[in-house]
Amino acid sequence: MQNLKNRDEAVVVFSGGQDSTTCLLWALKKYKKVYAVSFDYGQKHIKELECAKKIAEKFGVEHHILDMSLLNQLAPNSLTRSEMKVDENAPKVGTPNTFVDGRNMVFLTFVAIYAKQKGVSDIITGVSQSDFSGYPDCRDIFIKSLNTTLNLAMDYEFDIITPLMWIDKMETWKLADELGGLDVIRDMTLTCYNGIPGEGCGHCPSCKLRKKGYDLYMEYKKNHNA
């Protein structure tokens, strides 16, 4: 069966943030053709989708934005509800209020349906267990279970590939640099929960994590004369 697989094409789950853009750069090196799929789920930082669009255009990637507003109707949270304030620190118990129940599962399921229509098996996502931050759907065991479920659901051999699963934010910056995309990631992506591209607001959990990783990598580069 492996021999029949299309190994020239892949679909990237693409938000326009640091992680998924690093995955897009990674995929562009590995595959002849790359598709990128983003989701509009009423996120407050709608600029995220604008960033995604600009990056996809820059790299000439076929890009689709799918409407997933239903997700916000069903699972309200501080990323989509303007009246809710983003948790500045992860809570000791339970998931942070930035967690959208089922988000990665819904996104990956729709990306898989799309991939099968295109005859593509390889699905790339930037989830990371190292940056788990209390999000259960970023864990490796979830991705493995989902992969099995998707293959059973559609009688198809998807491979969900997670280049960032076991690396942290510093190593993600390093990977972006090795892929020749440090500037793109730093200047064009949006990770900030408060919707500010590039350097971001500086105080949301996502900005803190991003900046800490960047500073560590700059330190690393200096020490290694890279």
Added chain:
Amino acid sequence: MQNLKNRDEAVVVFSGGQDSTTCLLWALKKYKKVYAVSFDYGQKHIKELECAKKIAEKFGVEHHILDMSLLNQLAPNSLTRSEMKVDENAPKVGTPNTFVDGRNMVFLTFVAIYAKQKGVSDIITGVSQSDFSGYPDCRDIFIKSLNTTLNLAMDYEFDIITPLMWIDKMETWKLADELGGLDVIRDMTLTCYNGIPGEGCGHCPSCKLRKKGYDLYMEYKKNHNA
């Protein structure tokens, strides 16, 4: 953990067809409160949703219809595209053209998100391996895998309950009769791929299966003086 579970309420994946309506009747006997969720995915037989609505009203069930038109955009098939003719018999190889890739997975995932919002763990669905008909997402192994994936995705203990998994259409009619709902199922539900409620068109695979089960059950009743 089990003791903390809400065992008084359940959510039923509810299409308004024979199987899901039998599950609704089943749930109404087992639980104090039952929610029903239907999906609008541009099915040709939009009457299905009208049937669902009428049945939910009859039983005083809280009923939600969620918009899932995205599914049709991504995975076109003969149930949603009027230019495609329904396969009258299952093909020898592959899935019938009535198969919507990922449909049950998407439906059950959104129902799970909804259930968690309501604090409900038990999800009832009328899929059946006995009526498999080439649909991979009706198999028990898929449901088990999906249950595990959902629990990992949302860090929650869902139980997907499948009262019809191992029974055939004749036994489904028998169950409906035992639940006091033979008339409701026969007259109010819509199973027909061509959108005709009750007895249906009589020649699509779904009507054939339904009628064969009904006739067998009537024969059984006669022989058992039931």
